[in-house]
Amino acid sequence: MKRKAFSGLLPVLAVMALLPFAPPQAAAQTVTTAATGAAAAGGDRAATGGAQTLEDILARQKGLKIDDSFRRQAIGDPAHAAPMTAPLGTLGGVSDPELWRALRYDEANVIATASLPGARTVIQSSGMTWLAFRRGPLVTYGGGLLLAVLALLLLFYLIRGRIRLDHPATGRRILRFAAVERFSHWLMAGSFILLGLTGLVQLMGRPFLIPLIGKEAFAPLAQAGKWVHNNVAWAFMIGLVLSLLLWIRHNLPDRSDLVWLARGGGLFTRGAHPPARKFNAGQKIFFWIVMILGASVSVSGLSLLFPFELPLFAASFDLLNQTGLPQALGFGALPTVMPPQEEMQLAQAWHAIVAFAMMAVILAHIYIGSVGMEGALDAMVTGEVDVEWAKEHHSLWFEEATAAGGEEAGAGAGAAG
Known part of the structure; x- marks a missing residue:
């Protein structure tokens, strides 16, 4: 599988950062729904004609991990398409639902004029989980x-x-x-304060600042903050390296x-x-x-x-x-x-x-x-x-x-x- 659910990675990030973020559901709560054995046995999945079941939908709404291979792999088969003279032949072996499914799972053969990485990705549903x-x-x-x-x-x-x-x-x-030690300290400290403030504006400005100062005032503030954040970052990294070289033996x-x-x-x-x-x-x-x-x-x-x-x-x-x-x-x-x-x-x-x-x-x-x-x-x-x-x-x-x-x-x- 080329894409994994973003939500499954958030608990890992929290553990690695040593912050009190706990995963919303235990990783063991993996739902295989109609799944693996039921489909083979001709159970619920067979009753829906191979489509998702009510259990699948409810599991996704609860944020549980499910086995969605039955959808991921159902993206059509142009190699075995019906001939042009046969019924449905003009679809080329791929129906509209299969095409959108292929786009969602990043399996479609997309042609993009841009050569940047990710230019062929049209739909990335895990981005909504990241935004949430x-x-x-x-x-x-x-x-x-x-x-x-x-x-x-x-x-x-x-x-x-x-x-x-x-x-x-x-x-x-x-x-x-000495002077060089104080310079190193204030270079790192001053730049970090600027980075912290501008970072908080970028992250929390929309819900907290816009209601106070309005969109017209927030827009240039956010734009200037982004420029400051991107450029002052270099000063912080230089100060970090200098402090390490100056003080590592004392620590x-x-x-x-x-x-x-x-x-x-x-x-x-x-x-x-x-x-x-x-x-x-x-x-x-x-x-x-x-x-x-x-x-x-x-x-x-x-x-x-x-x-x-x-x-x-x-x-x-x-x-x-x-x-x-x-x-x-x-x-x-x-x-x-x-x-x-x-x-x-x-x-x-x-x-x-x-x-x-x-x-x-x-x-x-x-x-x-x-x-x-x-x-x-x-x-x-x-x-x-x-x-x-x-x-x-x-x-x-x-x-x-x-x-x-x-x-x-x-x-x-x-x-x-």
Whole structure:
């Protein structure tokens, strides 16, 4: 079969993205309806003259997977057509219903003037399933995830408050991040904020913005957002690579991370400051989440920037099938042949799912790096932090830096109380 139902792939995308999207029906609920044995035995399918049965129709309405080979293969046979002088001979062995069925299953011999991939596909019924997913679960669960993270951060702030220094600032400064590190960080962070905002406009603008500002105002906003999204993506990918090269050696796990994790990083207990190097265990986890999800969203973004040139899912599904993981999870063998349009739809769905996951994680990072912790923002604005801040939050790194002569004397009179 050349095309598989798009809906069967959505649960796989959700599992791979580690988001709480559950398949609407268990994969085991496969309906073979009149099926396989009944037709051979001359049962319900024979009663309808080989056409679909009421059970087939009800199963499709419930979103269950059915065996539709009896329709997929009923597309006529021109090789055995009746002669022109015989009844029905002028149809060439293919009736109108068979022709439309062949178009629906992408089996018709379509001649197209365009040479682009997918130009011969006239009907792609799984596109409606993708559209329903994009307008429904993707917006609902993705938007709900972001709102839930914001609510949890607000609750944490109300309970814990801002994490302040236990002792007065000394007024002496120590270099924490060099200029190239800060450039890399802001290049990636700034571009991601633009990508997140413009992506949300493209995905949610129609149901949420048009009722507020009208179609006339939304149209240029969406058009400009698309241009920004497509071009700022390159800045994000450059920043991602730079950050990886600059910080990968500082984000390798060591024994101090176990102590930090065991004590909750001191986030929930006032006055508790577990030792940490340049990056603590929480920052290291965040770093690898951003690197992995950032690489994934970049690859799917490239696939969308160059339509039909970088198909991802057929080959990926083939590798997954070889591991036996989809079968073990109850999804069965994933499709390894699919129309170009379906490749693009899956790339868009995956791109959005991973982007929502990244936005949720980065919201927490923005909080702790700004209002959540006193003095944290200085590290990425000026590149320097107060000596007291360094001692309390990254004591092992402070000892290494001062041993190497990294401490710089500041204006002692400017020490904060």
